[in-house]
Amino acid sequence: MSRGRRVLVVGCGWISRLVHLPYLAGLRATGGLRSLYVADTDPERAARAARDFDAEMYTGPLEGAGADLVLAATPPVSHAALTLQALAAGARVIVEKPLALTVEDAAAVLAAARRHEGGVYPLYTMRHRPEAALIRQALAQRIGPAREIRASWLRRDGVPATQGGMEPGVLWDLGSHLVDLALWLPDWCGATGTARAEHQHPAAATIGDLRAGWQCQEPADQVVPAPKWHGVRAEATLDAGHLLRVEASWAAPGIRRDLSRIDIIGERATLTWRTVLGWSPDRRTVPGPALWITDVEGREQVLLHDQPRDPRVEYTAQLDAAFAALISGDAVGPLEAACASTALLHAMRTSLDTAAPAPFDIRN
The missing domain is CATH 3.30.360.10 (Dihydrodipicolinate Reductase; domain 2)
Structure with missing residues (x-):
């Protein structure tokens, strides 16, 4: 994976506005990514985020986004399903904690990540x-x-x-x-x-x-x-x-x-x-x-x-680490640790x- 030519942020709540979107907008300004898209179940919230961070709204199915990287910042109940969907669409994934709410969902994410060359980085900030x-x-x-x-x-x-x-x-x-x-x-x-x-x-x-x-x-x-x-x-x-x-x-x-x-x-x-x-x-x-x-x-x-x-x-250090791990293909260790804590x-x-x-x- 490159540093993320096309990045889609799914979920435009407070953590995205405070951390993820400013980081990604800064990365785009220095040439670290080509384009930034946002999506949210609340169209008004997505529109505000697009306006405030000079991003584009995306309203279609995730499979059609063509994203190189999906950053999942939705409520925890949707983390595992969204991660699996993004992997199936060919994207790498950065996902907010907790990775999943059941041991079965965490195992499914780990198995899918292994099939896709370790393309998931979970954000356990501390x-x-x-x-x-x-x-x-x-x-x-x-x-x-x-x-x-x-x-x-x-x-x-x-x-x-x-x-x-x-x-x-x-x-x-x-x-x-x-x-x-x-x-x-x-x-x-x-x-x-x-x-x-x-x-x-x-x-x-x-x-x-x-x-x-x-x-x-x-x-x-x-x-x-x-x-x-x-x-x-x-x-x-x-x-x-x-x-x-x-x-x-x-x-x-x-x-x-x-x-x-x-x-x-x-x-x-x-x-x-x-x-x-x-x-x-x-x-x-x-x-x-x-x-x-x-x-x-x-x-x-x-x-x-x-x-x-x-x-x-x-929060900045973890995003630096996430991009570095996904670029190098070295994200399996952090993901396995997240699966252990989920269990x-x-x-x-x-x-x-x-x-x-x-x-x-x-x-x-």
Whole structure:
């Protein structure tokens, strides 16, 4: 694939307007792509995006677009089907997270990508935070093999502003980033085990009070129902003896600041990453240090004090990585990791639905 002679963005919501379309418009201005097209189920939204980013609207079937690259930025429920459709049409695909909402759909995407020379790159943005590279280096050199990971992402008021964003639930929204990091950072992909999950704090407040203020809002005449639950807590026991604990909330009670934290407990030390993930304005004021190690005797060493305040750092880095991987044909590894996290999240979702432990297999 070239750098993308003809690119079609499917889905013109807030993430496309904030990240994807500015990036692609800039790439076109420097000759990195020839033409930029946009499509959306809402014609007015597509028209605004076309006007604002000097793109062309596309209203026909995806198979007729003739796109070299399709960027799928639609609600999560459509990601897998859209990716398969684009691959069948001969396009490469960059797809927003989560890759899919079931293990079966993720497996179908992986199989199709292998048939099409690995032409799918999933956007799991937090892998591209600068801290992630430092963490992987510390795991290899300082921490030793990881035994347990605790990952949390708690917002004080950050419910998605669209129905499509809310429908998969907080587990697939915030939890997909946490689970992906927990498997990818220590390379825990390729295992089996059992997952358990439970809902946390039912949604008592009105949705208007808790919407994510950094997202573009839906039109005033569109009613977005409140979710039933704002939080989830989950646990996975891997067959290798590893333990993963995850907690995520769109509106955690009693907190005054959004906070994300990952603790990786290794054989020789514990690594802690304290930050704010995503687009929350609290990211601009989260205190340092961002990353530190605590050895078995309780001594601490700071690895990183300051952290990126602008989320465009990792969002730009991931698109750079996506284009590089699709051009080189080296996108299979990131896709396999996304399939592993999908399988584990599917098991957690099953446990939420059945109130019973659910098995998982994250081998590809």
